[in-house]
Amino acid sequence: MDLLQYTFFQHALIGSLLASIACGLVGTYIVTRRLVFISGGLTHSSFGGIGMGLYAGISPILAAAIFSVLSAFGVEWLSKRKDMREDSAIAVFWTLGMALGIMFTFLSPGFAPDLSAYLFGNILTITMGDIALLGGLAALLILFFVLYIHPIIYIAFDREFARSQGIPVQLFEYILMMFIALTIVACLRMVGIVLVISLLTIPQMTANLFSHRFQRIIWLSIGIGYLSCLGGLMISFYLNVPSGASIIFFSIIIYAICKIGKSFWLTLRQKKEVKLLQS
Template sequence: MELLDILQYTFFQHALLGSLFASIACGIIGTYIVTRRLVFISGGITHASFGGIGLGVYLGISPILSAAVFSVLSAFGVEWLSKRRDMREDSAIAVFWTFGMAIGIIFSFLAPGFAPDLSSYLFGNILTITRSDIWVLAVLSALLGLLFTLFLRPIVYTAFDREFARSQGLPVTVIEYGLMMFIALTIVACLRMVGIVLAISLLTIPQMTANLFTNSFRRIIGLSILIACLSCLGGLLLSYRYNVPSGASIIFFSILIYAGCKVGKLLLRNRN
């Protein structure tokens, strides 16, 4: 009855729709992130997006729009620097990670008037998402679904073995930069849900859980979407019941699912 009672509220309906589309987007692009071992890079892009938020606040434009532009440019910068022989990948990530956070802090304090509550961008609050946020997540999910349906094989080749993909005549550089752009856009689209601090978790934990049961790229995507949906639903109910931040609740619930699946698999293995 409790779930039926809160479903009558518009903000909770928006939260459910937003979590559904975010689960689809994160389940798809997150599988590529985990497969290609881009977790640290994605973390750098996530924190670099704070620079765009600070610029947006300072210039008086949408912080999410400016964060999207800043994140995409940072993603391209990390991808370009990481391919250079005179720059280590972790060093390139650290440059954009710290630069983005520094820019965000400086411009948010320089912004005229009262600065907005930046904690919502850092930790997220899915209950504040709007119809436009839902539409952005819906369009992004549709684009990712179409992209991975039409070009799944080239993406898998690129994720697992770049040199083999090149030998097959695939445009590896275009694929990598294109997917880095979608990683950045997915991160920004999920900021209102889980925030900068926790966004990377939604892109990795469901995939780690799915990987406990299968090694198939396609099946990991499907399971990741399902697990992410369950995590969002459980996190929302937990947030509503105990009045705790929704972003942290969603990630906490996803970790509980992972831990439960991991322990269950170990118990079954020991029994057999």
């Protein structure tokens, strides 16, 4: 409890909650639509925006947000063309972002910046500006999902059915891709480019072990995501290791425990059913 006296730890707790809300909403759509590979491409393409921001002397997070949103629109547009496969479109922006990020970082004037904070993250260094960004994004996502939860579910599970219901599928897909890109950028300071995709998928995979309902997965993934952040912070504090890696490691531990526990419970249930049939 002594940790709560420190401002940086208070910021970490608030940031973890807001990030869990944003990732719980967006991540459920990502996992349901099977967009994990696309999200990985957008995650790494954001590095191009960071490099450009450092070179131009503007906020790297702002530059990364703009670059990621444009990359998301580019992937969505290219993947709809008949002469371009979706995985090829993702590879184009994935490699382009990483290449531009490395080039502009080394071309930046002055001392070479420390990129480890963007690559691996450190939740203990987030500022009130980062919290405000996460808070604004979480509020927008909550409002959007509350207003359009049914169209989002239709698009996530069956786009053709959504079109038959008169839903502007393409518009929703572009908006959701924009939210995916913004969520990735907002979480960069927490877990970094290398690990942010895990925060968007592992809590949802864990929640999916217990429910197949879209709304329930959202609620469960928010709770599991926040629990992962808290556990990761404790590991980071006691072992003196990077917080971003600790958060992802703890989330994988939770998934493994739930997976093994569910498998064990199903095995016991099957044995009981066999005994009942035999008797």
